[in-house]
Amino acid sequence: MKRAVSLLISPRLPAAVLAVFFLIYCVAAFGAEEPLLVLMKLTRENLPLLLVLALLPLNAALRLLSGLRSMGSRLRVMRGGGRGEIPGGIFAEEVTIGAGADLGLVKERLAGEGFAVRGDASSLAAWRGVPFIPLHRLGALLIFSGILLSLAWRQSIKLPAIEGEPLAWPAGGGALVEKIGLQESDGAILSRTLAIHLRDAGGGRTVCGIYPPARYAGAYVYPRYLGIAPFLRFKAPGMEREMESYFLISIYPPGKEDFAVIPGTPYRIGLSIAPPLPEEDPFISGRMELAVRILKGDELLQAGTVPLGGRLAGKGSELSFLGLRRYVATDLVMDHGFLPVWGGVACYLLAVFICLPLRIFLPRVEMILVLRDGMTHTAFRSEEFGTKRGGLYHELLDSIEKGRSDH
Amino acid sequence: MIAILKVITPLLCWGGMMLSLARGIGSGPTLLAGGCGALFLTGSLLPLLVPSPLLVVAFKGVTAAAFAILWLASIGGIHGAGGEARVGHAAGPLAGRGGAFLASLLAGAGVGCILVPAGGVAQPMALMAAAVAGVSLAVAGAFAGRFLPRWFAPSGTGLWALILALLLCIASSSPRLDLFSPLTMRVMKFIHDFVHQFFESMLLPDHPFIRPRVWEYIGILFSSGVGFWGGVVLFFAPVGFIATAIRLTPLPSVAHIRRGAERRLLMASYIRQRRHQQAAPILAAAVLSLAIYQSRFPSVDYWDPAPVKVTADAAGKILIPEKGEPEIGDGRMHKFVYSHGGTEARFFVLAKEDGEYAVTLDACSICKPEGYGQGESALICYYCKTLIPLDTVGKPGGCNPVPLPFRREKGGVAIDAPLLLRSWDETVQATAGGGGERR
Numbered sequence: 005m006k007r008a009v010s011l012l013i014s015p016r017l018p019a020a021v022l023a024v025f026f027l028i029y030c031v032a033a034f035g036a037e038e039p040l041l042v043l044m045k046l047t048r049e050n051l052p053l054l055l056v057l058a059l060l061p062l063n064a065a066l067r068l069l070s071g072l073r074s075m076g077s078r079l080r081v082m083r084g085g086g087r088g089e090i091p092g093g094i095f096a097e098e099v100t101i102g103a104g105a106d107l108g109l110v111k112e113r114l115a116g117e118g119f120a121v122r123g124d125a126s127s128l129a130a131w132r133g134v135p136f137i138p139l140h141r142l143g144a145l146l147i148f149s150g151i152l153l154s155l156a157w158r159q160s161i162k163l164p165a166i167e168g169e170p171l172a173w174p175a176g177g178g179a180l181v182e183k184i185g186l187q188e189s190d191g192a193i194l195s196r197t198l199a200i201h202l203r204d205a206g207g208g209r210t211v212c213g214i215y216p217p218a219r220y221a222g223a224y225v226y227p228r229y230l231g232i233a234p235f236l237r238f239k240a241p242g243m244e245r246e247m248e249s250y251f252l253i254s255i256y257p258p259g260k261e262d263f264a265v266i267p268g269t270p271y272r273i274g275l276s277i278a279p280p281l282p283e284e285d286p287f288i289s290g291r292m293e294l295a296v297r298i299l300k301g302d303e304l305l306q307a308g309t310v311p312l313g314g315r316l317a318g319k320g321s322e323l324s325f326l327g328l329r330r331y332v333a334t335d336l337v338m339d340h341g342f343l344p345v346w347g348g349v350a351c352y353l354l355a356v357f358i359c360l361p362l363r364i365f366l367p368r369v370e371m372i373l374v375l376r377d378g379m380t381h382t383a384f385r386s387e388e389f390g391t392k393r394g395g396l397y398h399e400l401l402d403s404i405e406k407g408r409s410d411h
Numbered sequence: 412m413i414a415i416l417k418v419i420t421p422l423l424c425w426g427g428m429m430l431s432l433a434r435g436i437g438s439g440p441t442l443l444a445g446g447c448g449a450l451f452l453t454g455s456l457l458p459l460l461v462p463s464p465l466l467v468v469a470f471k472g473v474t475a476a477a478f479a480i481l482w483l484a485s486i487g488g489i490h491g492a493g494g495e496a497r498v499g500h501a502a503g504p505l506a507g508r509g510g511a512f513l514a515s516l517l518a519g520a521g522v523g524c525i526l527v528p529a530g531g532v533a534q535p536m537a538l539m540a541a542a543v544a545g546v547s548l549a550v551a552g553a554f555a556g557r558f559l560p561r562w563f564a565p566s567g568t569g570l571w572a573l574i575l576a577l578l579l580c581i582a583s584s585s586p587r588l589d590l591f592s593p594l595t596m597r598v599m600k601f602i603h604d605f606v607h608q609f610f611e612s613m614l615l616p617d618h619p620f621i622r623p624r625v626w627e628y629i630g631i632l633f634s635s636g637v638g639f640w641g642g643v644v645l646f647f648a649p650v651g652f653i654a655t656a657i658r659l660t661p662l663p664s665v666a667h668i669r670r671g672a673e674r675r676l677l678m679a680s681y682i683r684q685r686r687h688q689q690a691a692p693i694l695a696a697a698v699l700s701l702a703i704y705q706s707r708f709p710s711v712d713y714w715d716p717a718p719v720k721v722t723a724d725a726a727g728k729i730l731i732p733e734k735g736e737p738e739i740g741d742g743r744m745h746k747f748v749y750s751h752g753g754t755e756a757r758f759f760v761l762a763k764e765d766g767e768y769a770v771t772l773d774a775c776s777i778c779k780p781e782g783y784g785q786g787e788s789a790l791i792c793y794y795c796k797t798l799i800p801l802d803t804v805g806k807p808g809g810c811n812p813v814p815l816p817f818r819r820e821k822g823g824v825a826i827d828a829p830l831l832l833r834s835w836d837e838t839v840q841a842t843a844g845g846g847g848e849r850r
Contacts, residue, residue, distance in 0.1 A: 038604065195623070226614045229618075229619050260832075260833060261829040345612070
């Protein structure tokens with residue numbers, strides 16, 4: 005059991021696990037077009053691989069717990085002024101000198117070096133600096149847990165959010181998309197802000213933006229791209245009745261052409277948004293003209309531009325541009341790994357910008373001296389990157405030893 | 412004669428391999444010259460027996476596997492560097508000879524593959540000439556090894572790093588055998604996929620919402636520079652690890668010697684020997700630099716015609732006639748450009764060996780749209796230097812040019828102009844504008 009725990013807590017375990025996945029990636033890279041997707045799929049569908057991946061958060065959790073436990077033990081010992089039993093292995097160095105030290109002198113010396121000192125005639129605890137909090141381990145735990153959760157249980161469905169239509173789950177139901185608003189923004193990263201206004205059956209309202217993603221029916225709403233669905237009425241020779249519908253086609257931003265295919269007929273309508281006025285976005289303003297080509301098979305029947313509310317007629321066909329609906333192609337994503345990963349990233353940022361400077365400029369140094377049976381038992385630990393305070397500890401030991409030889 | 416000129420650098424590399432092996436493994440020159448020469452001869456004549464494409468795949472596969480093993484060995488070397496004190500580390504005679512013979516076979520096969528024109532037939536005379544030259548170099552190298560400076564005695568992973576570097580240099584003499592370009596491509600692909608998956612997983616917004624300036628910064632990750640430098644790091648890392656491991660290995664103890672001058676002399680000789688051990692990885696690094704140079708600047712001329720302007724009819728159809736100027740059925744790539752609404756879409760038509768046409772964008776969905784040139788049996792992507800075999804043109808994926816739907820009609824090839832523009836726009840324009848690739 006102990007051996008298994010020491011294996012699970014080993015700092016070499018993450019390297020070994022990552023090497024396994026790297027190897028699989030290399031093999032996939034020579035045999036597949038999308039090796040990363042292959043690796044993800046393989047991991048998702050393969051329980052042993054998921055278990056191997058789970059070793060990463062487990063290792064991070066065990067190392068975090070172990071670090072916190074030692075930190076707690078050390079803080080208890082320091083608070084108690086070095087009295088009582090000192091658990092083994094929580095200090096980096098433990099030295100016993102066969103002579104009693106003058107703790108009063110030691111206390112004076114350490115106080116002069118800026119240490120906080122606590123103790124009595126038989127024991128002394130001294131410390132300075134701020135204990136290093138292993139936020140990076142918490143970060144690793146959260147990130148690897150997030151990746152594991154996301155890989156194993158992420159679900160995603162594509163749904164267009166169309167003005168005036170419900171944002172419906174495949175099973176049915178769903179809130180009505182009342183309005184979609186887009187605005188230019190002067191943000192540092194985002195150039196636009198988006199607001200998808202939803203109203204559920206009970207009258208409750210939700211507004212979904214771009215980032216952070218809003219939640220709807222337990223899933224994150226992930227806007228992918230914007231679209232404009234023109235609402236058209238069309239009739240042409242050979243059609244039993246005129247057709248009136250809006251078409252979810254890819255014509256936004258202006259310049260892209262897509263075809264509205266009239267089902268059951270040889271007709272298709274090539275549509276694109278005519279170049280708008282400078283600085284005007286038709287998605288925001290709702291003003292646009294459509295450039296239209298009406299085709300019967302490959303034969304061009306009619307071409308021209310149609311303003312909103314206008315019509316284009318000729319050779320028996322007639323097209324009316326009655327209105328438009330904005331839509332946003334969205335993914336509804338259920339992913340329990342999303343928050344842990346961002347939490348992990350935040351932990352790493354805090355570790356880099358707070359914990360690391362503290363460790364560099366205010367490193368924790370701890371010392372214990374206990375007089376027992378005519379001997380001085382000492383323990384020392386330093387979190388500094390250099391060895392300055394370690395030198396101080398050894399100087400203290402030298403002076404105690406010298407006191408013994410002088411004596 | 413011209414064919415022989417193509418293998419001068421590979422033959423020089425082979426000579427270098429023989430010199431290194433002569434100094435690095437403990438076999439006598441006769442055995443070394445006989446064994447290595449015979450296996451080089453066998454390897455260089457293999458194209459007469461084995462189809463060239465199969466041989467190329469085998470050569471690249473074995474060399475890549477050997478490189479992966481060197482990677483692992485170099486990491487192992489770093490890991491064990493603090494352990495046992497030693498100066499130099501020779502492979503056992505059996506392993507040494509085995510490695511030398513395998514390297515000779517590979518070197519011969521590499522030279523043989525270079526001499527076979529892509530899609531063509533092996534010329535026995537050229538192969539025989541290269542084989543004779545190779546055997547002569549094997550004999551000369553095995554016996555000339557003794558005249559090299561005594562301090563040059565590559566051993567252990569340092570020796571094999573040098574041998575493998577020379578093999579990689581042979582490989583990079585031909586775009587078909589080159590391993591560096593595919594490596595950079597895979598590095599680029601990994602970074603691309605990773606960034607894409609990160610955006611997907613963290614639900615980060617895409618082009619319609621992100622400021623173009625931010626995309627420009629993200630685009631740096633997709634540039635060929637990142638792929639190139641990533642490939643350079645992967646190429647040089649084992650050599651760096653080996654040099655570091657040699658430097659970190661503790662020297663043997665001299666504490667048992669009580670005379671100070673003798674102790675210092677012995678210590679100085681150990682330090683000198685350790686420095687000399689660095690010669691192999693340093694030479695390997697120099698040879699790898701040459702391999703990368705050859706890979707980046709191959710001495711091959713590619714067919715790259717200027718794009719011909721085309722227009723669409725009122726129904727949006729572009730018709731490229733089969734006969735006329737250019738004649739698209741001649742087996743060469745013919746480029747065209749269609750302009751509409753400020754967008755210029757480049758595409759090309761290629762008649763393949765089976766008589767079928769392939770119509771594709773002059774761009775792939777991974778790289779910046781710098782286009783393709785046509786070599787003997789492959790297209791080359793100018794951006795990432797990846798070779799696309801001609802028979803796979805028209806198929807999607809990887810660095811293949813993006814295929815376009817087309818119809819054969821009225822003695823020509825018909826393409827839908829809006830579809831072409833949309834395909835160009837969706838696949839390429841973000842790449843060109845953002846300083847990198849679209850996600």
